[in-house]
Amino acid sequence: MRCFNPWRQSAVCLFCWLGVVTVQAEDVWLERSQAILQALEGQPRPDWLNGQAEQLDMKHQAQQILEASQAIRADALSTRSTKLASGLPTTSSNKPLTLLFVSFSLGDTALKGIFEEASGRDDVLLVFRGPKPGQKLPALMADLKRLLKGIEPLPNIVIDPTRFQRWSVTSVPDIVVEQEGKSRLHVRGVSSLSWLNEQIKVGKQGDLGTMGDVAEIAEIDFLEEIKRRMAAIDWKQKQQQAIARFWEQQKFENLPTTQADRDRSVDLTITAPRDLTAPNGQLIIRAGQTVNPLDKMPFGLCLMVFDATVPAQVELIQHQSCQDKKARVMYLATSLPRQSGWDSLQRLETALQAPVYLLTPDVRSRFQLQHVPAVVEQSGNQLVVHERKLPVSTGDRS
Helix, strand or coil: CCCCCHHHHHHHHHHHHHHHHHHHHHHHHHHHHHHHHHHHCCCCCCHHHHHCHHHHHHHHHHHHHHHHHHCCCHHHHCCCCCCCCCCCCCCCCCCCEEEEECCHHHCHHHHHHHHHHHCCCCCEEEEECCCCCCCCHHHHHHHHHHHHCCCCCCCCEEECHHHHHHCCCCCECEEEEEECCEEEEEEECCCCHHHHHHHHHCCCCEEEEECCCCECCCCCCHHHHHHHHHHHCCHHHHHHHHHHHHHHHCCCCCCCECCCCEEEEECCCEECCCCEECCCCCEEECCCCEECHHHCCCCCEEEEEECCCCHHHHHHHHCCCCCCCCCEEEEEECCCCCCCHHHHHHHHHHHHCCCEEECCHHHHHHCCCCCECEEEEEECCEEEEEECCCCHHHCCCC
């Protein structure tokens, strides 16, 4: 709106106190409902399935790998106050970085020698692929700590399976001199940094091939392990389990059945606890002033509240009408069958030809709902709650 109307602004602000919870609950419920129904129709797996225990365990392990790839932290490796490299050597992006791919298959003596030679070299990064089969990261850290004992400063060490994949490293030792994202020099079977420096000084470049003994990589490729575990998961079963858990854990706002027809008025008049001003500083409502938002802005909704587990209530609600024919009808269920929640919801929405939302505690409190079935609509400058008794012939679940 281009023009500013202070009374309309006040009505909007105050009415939001009543309507925002309903709208938010509506949006959340609709999004959740649509996501589940799409999954049941064979659509791509929705985000809410990402909370499975198997995935959480893999995500936790992957996060550990990523954290370890940033650096082998000082407190995990040594109790000394030695500064540990960040895991990303302090070389400019246009300067060469020597990646020395290693594994515990090289043996403790060879690894300790490599660590000692790389000590203090900010242009050298020692890269492990991951833990050994069945090994947890704390055990890997303990092995590294043992080999790094007495070495100062600590060399740059990372766990990064992505670099193994990027440079197609399948054995160790393997050296790649990386510069601006490209391989400047690549050689296998060599771990001597002094030898490498001599080759660079004489202008050697490109793939030098294998120039020494190589060993298999003892550690697992953690990225491939994650893919393997993901592929082994029965996602259809996990979907069904997740859907079942959703309804098992869902909390309903159960209300007693109406025993007699009754109409109750709900006065939305409020007293402002403090001054309410517009963004430009203009005073809209003074502290202590009473305002009824329905005086300035219509409710615009007709709420049909019912227990979806009681067929008689569903039938009665289907035949209820609203006084304001322009009002938007919104169906709020206090409960749905837990055993067939989504199927029941789909059948109910088909029968009513409209979305159905769960009643939330805030909405129940805001409109002072006490019994169901009930219809909430505007009458003058108040809301009226029409509680309707079920016909005797239909029976009741109680």
